[in-house]
Amino acid sequence: MGNIVNNGVNVDALLAAREALKNAPAAGEFTWRASCKWLNGTHARSTVQGFRGLGEEQSHKSEFSFDTDHPTIFASEDNGATPVEVVLVGLASCLTAGVAAVAQNRGIQLRSVEARLEGKMNIAGILGIDGDVRNGYDSIKVTFHVDADASKKEIEALVAQSQKRSAVFDIITNPTDVTVEVV
């Protein structure tokens, strides 16, 4: 018997959910929500709490709140991360959680996982200086440092599989229909 691996991920519960959802596809339809209130200048506060899934309304244990703003070099007050940094946060946390889940499923004990992200952007796009420059990131680079009871190849496979199953990786790499309306 090998050591029991514990990365704090309940893989059995996830696998059970996967089986259950195969027979009840409608329960797999989730709606995630966020709200945002303008405070002042470029400072805004977004909150999340309720979402819908498994056929009914669900709720986080408490409301989570995220302040966003811009740094002082943009003549802002810097009350929070910029929204584009929050996008990096979403990607980083999704991939990192994925590494833990995949490692648990593959029986790999993790000791530490750290991801560093860099998104390259030319702000000539958002400032309207050059129409050929896109608004968003040109590229995003994620660098993982993983310390685990596994070979380098196994760790690379963990990280690759985590991308394959990552919602945020998919959202960022593939187009999504976005509709914005005013009511």
Place this chain on the structure above:
Amino acid sequence: MSRVLSERSIEHVVLERGEVANSWRRERWDSLRLLTPNWLSRLPGYAYAGSDPDGFMNLPEVVNFIASFAAEISAPVRTHAAVTSVRSIEGGYQVATEQGEIHCRCLVIASGANNTPRVPDLHRGVPQSVHCLTTFSYRNPDTLPAGGVLIVGAAATGLQLADEIHRSGRPVTLCVGEHVRLPRSYRGRDILWWMEKSGVWNQRYDQIEDLERARRLPSPQLVGTPEHATLGLNPLSRAGVEIVGKLAAVRDGRALFSGGLANQLALADLKMERLLDTFDAWARESHIDSEVGPVERFEPTQVAPSTRLSLDLRSGAIRTIVWATGYRPDYRWLNVPVFTHKGELRHDGGVVSEAPGMYVLGLPVLRRRKSTFINGAEADARDLAKHLAGYLAGASAGV
């Protein structure tokens, strides 16, 4: 199946919509060759007898191989008898064909997995000015307009067409999503020699951990050529084919490609290495290291420093799109409720449990990894014929 039913003296008829080997005659492109080397192209009691056991049959040779087999076993084939409907009746099935109606106690669906091209819905956004083909309508590069070609799909078909269309002088862009990378030869032997001898190919469906995934895998990036060439993304991109990510959307006349290409390439490299590790371990355990070449590892698939994320389909740079996005079976004639909500036939290793006496053959990983290869037909047919004979015996005994 006909051959193994005959061995059991089970009376049967084989319905063929056209002529024997019809899809090989009419629904494939000109340069296609089998992915299986000749020595491995075996049917029950029948094998390649020519002078080139390591070669790969071309289309006329495949047609001849199958037609000769049908003649040798005196298969009771009714040609030009397309099935238009199958219904359940008391004790069996009512089969309507272009040549009249048949009642049978058992039905084996052997029409395969490749009846119609599977083209993603996003094709509707492609501007009218772009000429669209599927792998059913494509024949050879000469029939394409001059100018750029976008090939969607990087399984065996997509890569083979990318190669020959690029050689015809047309600029080729290839969209690469999930794919299976394999070298043609490994340690001096054909890759399918390894698949066969190591037992990987014979792995049964009920021993595969994620069967649904295994059944959805694209065909490996192989080609059968006289030179035993390895088809791959590295040689194609070195030759000048532009590799882009999976075609994710067509919006306002622009094709948008996934930015997840590097991960798809890394996943395919990792999976290939894992398979080669399996082969190496098997060779070591079987003490045949000295009979094969030294262990090889292949260069990682190169990723361009930045890949294209969009392409304006109205600019004229792309004149043709070839959808090499796979195939699906066509069951419109099967009026028996045996389908999932996605229209897939529900079966357990080829036994359609919800319709007693109904069987299916030739679907991906039906009973073994090799189920869709010519060489995989015999074992599956034998298993199912045994089940079918038991069912008939039980039905006769009134069980």
